[in-house]
Amino acid sequence: MELRQLGTTGMRVSELGLGTMTWGRDTDEIDAAEQFRDFLDAGGTLIDTSASYADxxxxxxxxxxLTEVRREDVVICTKAGVRSTSRGNMLDASRGAVLGSLDASLQRLGTDHVDLFLVQNPDPRTPLEETLSALQRAVDSGRARYVGLSNHAAWQQARAATLLEQAGLELAAVEMEYSLLERGVEREVVPAALALGSGLVAWSPLGRGVLTGKYRRTIPADSRAASTHLSGFVQPYLDQESSAIVEAVAIAAEGLGRSVLEVSLAWLRARPGVSSALVGARTPGQLRTSLAALDLELPPEVGAALDEVSAPATGYPERR
Structure with missing residues (x-):
C-alpha cells in the first residue's frame, strides 16, 4: 500500500485508512482483530477512531x-468535540472538554500519545481560538503529534491554520466526507487544504456504503440502511440523483471488469490533495474487498466521464 505525505507535514499515512466507527457496536472484537491484521498485512498504517464512536x-x-504491534508502526487518529450527556450527544469543543476527552481517549487506547488529534465538528458556542488553544496544549504536552479539524468549513480551516502558525504549529489535516456522491468539498475545502498545506483525509469514500452497489435493486437485510441506528446515515444517498451516479459507475466497472466499489475507491484515491481514504468496513470480508481495489488506476477517459456525471453544483463565487 502506498504511503502518502499528510499535506506538507513530515507525517506519512497509508492511502487507505482503517475506519472504526462500527467497532464495539456492530463489529465485535473478533472481527475487529481480523480487520486490524489484514489491514496491517496489506501495508496499512492509519487507524481512525473517535471518542464518540460507540461511546x-x-x-x-x-x-x-495495539498491544499486538509496535506503536511506531501505526498512525493513530482520534477525535474530540462530541460529548455524551443524559440528553444525548452535544457539541463541545471548549478547552476543558477537548483536553479532557483526549485524556480519556489515551486511557482507552492504552498509549501516551496519538499521532493525529482532530476536532470532530464545529462548536458554534465556543470561540475557535479557545478550541485551537486546546490543540496547541495537546501538542506542547506531547499527547498529540499533529492536529487538525474534521467537518469544518474552509474559512474555519484558514483561520485555524493562521492561528496555529502563530504558535509554531501547522493544520496538519482536515477530515471530510468525500466521494463520488459527495463532492461539495471541491468548491472551497479542497482548494483551501492545498493552499494551506493540510492533508485531506476522506471519510465515507464509498458514499456511506451506497457506492458498493449493494443498494441498486433493494436494501439488504444485513446492511446499514436496514439498521435501526444507521439507516438515517445511509438514507440521503438512496435518492434518484445518487442512483444515477451509481449506475454510471456500474457501467464503467463492467467495462473494466471490476466492481463498483473498486472503481469508486480508485476515483477518490486519484483526487488532488487526498492523503488517505478511510474505509469503514463492518466485516473482515468487506475490508478485504476494499483492499483488493488498491491495484486499480482508472483510464483517463473513465475518470473524466465519472467527473462529469458526478460534478457538484457550483455558482458564484466559485464559477462566473
Missing part, C-alpha cells in the same frame, strides 16, 4: 489491538 468502545477495541 468510547471503539477506542477500547483499538487499544486492545
Amino acid at each position: 468510547g468502545a471503539s477506542e477500547e477495541v483499538v487499544g486492545s489491538l
